[in-house]
Amino acid sequence: MTLDDRFTRDFRETRGDQPLGTRNEIVTGPVSDWATDFSHLEPEWAADPYPIQDDLRRRCPIAHTDRFGGGWLPTTYEDVAAIAYDTERFSSRSIIMSNFRPPRELAPVGGTPPISSDPPFHHDARKLLLPAFTKNAIAKREESTRALCHSLIDAFEGRQDVDAAHDYAQHIPMRVIADMLGFPPEDGPRFREFIENALEGINRPPEERMERMALLFDYLLAQIRDHVDNPRDDLTTYLINAELYGRKLEPAHVAGTMALLLIAGIDTTWSAIGASLWHLAKTPADRTRLVAEPELLPTAMEEFLRVYAPVTMARLVKEDMHWNGVDMKAEDWVLLSFPAANRDPAQFERADEVVIDREVNRHVAFGLGIHRCVGSHLARMELKIALEVWLERVPEFSLRDPAAVTWAAGQVRGPRTLPLRVTYA
Amino acid sequence: MKVQIDPQRCHGHGRCYTLAPALFGEDDEGYGQVIGDSAVPPDQEHAARLAASNCPERAIDLVEEA
Numbered sequence: 488m489t490l491d492d493r494f495t496r497d498f499r500e501t502r503g504d505q506p507l508g509t510r511n512e513i514v515t516g517p518v519s520d521w522a523t524d525f526s527h528l529e530p531e532w533a534a535d536p537y538p539i540q541d542d543l544r545r546r547c548p549i550a551h552t553d554r555f556g557g558g559w560l561p562t563t564y565e566d567v568a569a570i571a572y573d574t575e576r577f578s579s580r581s582i583i584m585s586n587f588r589p590p591r592e593l594a595p596v597g598g599t600p601p602i603s604s605d606p607p608f609h610h611d612a613r614k615l616l617l618p619a620f621t622k623n624a625i626a627k628r629e630e631s632t633r634a635l636c637h638s639l640i641d642a643f644e645g646r647q648d649v650d651a652a653h654d655y656a657q658h659i660p661m662r663v664i665a666d667m668l669g670f671p672p673e674d675g676p677r678f679r680e681f682i683e684n685a686l687e688g689i690n691r692p693p694e695e696r697m698e699r700m701a702l703l704f705d706y707l708l709a710q711i712r713d714h715v716d717n718p719r720d721d722l723t724t725y726l727i728n729a730e731l732y733g734r735k736l737e738p739a740h741v742a743g744t745m746a747l748l749l750i751a752g753i754d755t756t757w758s759a760i761g762a763s764l765w766h767l768a769k770t771p772a773d774r775t776r777l778v779a780e781p782e783l784l785p786t787a788m789e790e791f792l793r794v795y796a797p798v799t800m801a802r803l804v805k806e807d808m809h810w811n812g813v814d815m816k817a818e819d820w821v822l823l824s825f826p827a828a829n830r831d832p833a834q835f836e837r838a839d840e841v842v843i844d845r846e847v848n849r850h851v852a853f854g855l856g857i858h859r860c861v862g863s864h865l866a867r868m869e870l871k872i873a874l875e876v877w878l879e880r881v882p883e884f885s886l887r888d889p890a891a892v893t894w895a896a897g898q899v900r901g902p903r904t905l906p907l908r909v910t911y912a
Numbered sequence: 913m914k915v916q917i918d919p920q921r922c923h924g925h926g927r928c929y930t931l932a933p934a935l936f937g938e939d940d941e942g943y944g945q946v947i948g949d950s951a952v953p954p955d956q957e958h959a960a961r962l963a964a965s966n967c968p969e970r971a972i973d974l975v976e977e978a
Contacts, residue, residue, distance in 0.1 A: 618940055
């Protein structure tokens, strides 16, 4: 057996060899004017960002902030689409808007390829992942996902009060992605900490964020080493053995892609399942219709993805430029709000209404262009099975206390506490 | 009616092969492909329109024949 010596050094040691990024002053606290001082991390945004986005779309439509070292928030479908397609002028070097910009030298690979990669590298890094995430490949996981959903309900069946975010939604993507990566299923609670840091802990002191990020990479390295010693049929072993340009991947590429799959695969789908159940809990007409017409679920699900799209991406402006009426500077952030695009009345009829039998639904919940969410078929499978099993086993449910529902702040938005009163079938 | 996919625009969202599985399939990387000779049987015209109008990338063209 040949020793794979790519993974003998700790990432903590090798990080010292890399150039530094740039930091800015951290600004928190109430927003003075959403058009000039927006922050997607403030509680008002987390609780209900849609009226804010609708207002900005009417009066800006591209908002600005000096927070995070400077950034922009386009709110029309047209602008969001144009930026998603324009990988020449907008870089994916960092896709989480924070108070730290990674060094320019990190492009075109970025820290978590391929989501953080720019062309031409992006295409090749993405191609490695696509076969594992096709609709056909994902369909093989349907049966085990269905069994998992049933077992989660078995565990709380009989209780009248259930937290659908905590007791149900979060476990589904967590277990599925742990299984795909070949991580121990009992490590779920640790994933939660990694994700919280990466996506919600944006305004923490940088030293703290870096230390927490290092813990994630320590964990990934331990998993990689275990897979080097004991190869198996999962994505970790696949990435360890994968080749690009005739050689095995750089160690940082292997770990960065694993970090991406872990972080992007959990919060997002958790949010989509939770937001759908939240809507059905407070909308009895839609709930009873879906219980009576389960064949409508695939259509209804697309509407939930449109109207409660969980994911917002970010880009970095490459060079100073005048763009659609505003003066963007190199290194400005752009918050790429798929949720705002999905509620643009210029693109969607009755944009602010939830129409569960909407036939024409060109929503962009999974993005547009070359960065289309690589896990979209997985997310749709999980969302469909999670809702199907829930509606079959728990046909009646309502919000126990609407004010007790809490939502994640930041670029992935969905319910994190969802207390329901339920009746079983 | 005929259908075609613009491979430059398709990014593998898979709406076409989900909504019109008799007309579209996926390749090994999840990109959409037209099945057969691209002619749409009359009973599949609604499905073809549904696929075209739900493609987020506007990658599907319907060609109406005279």
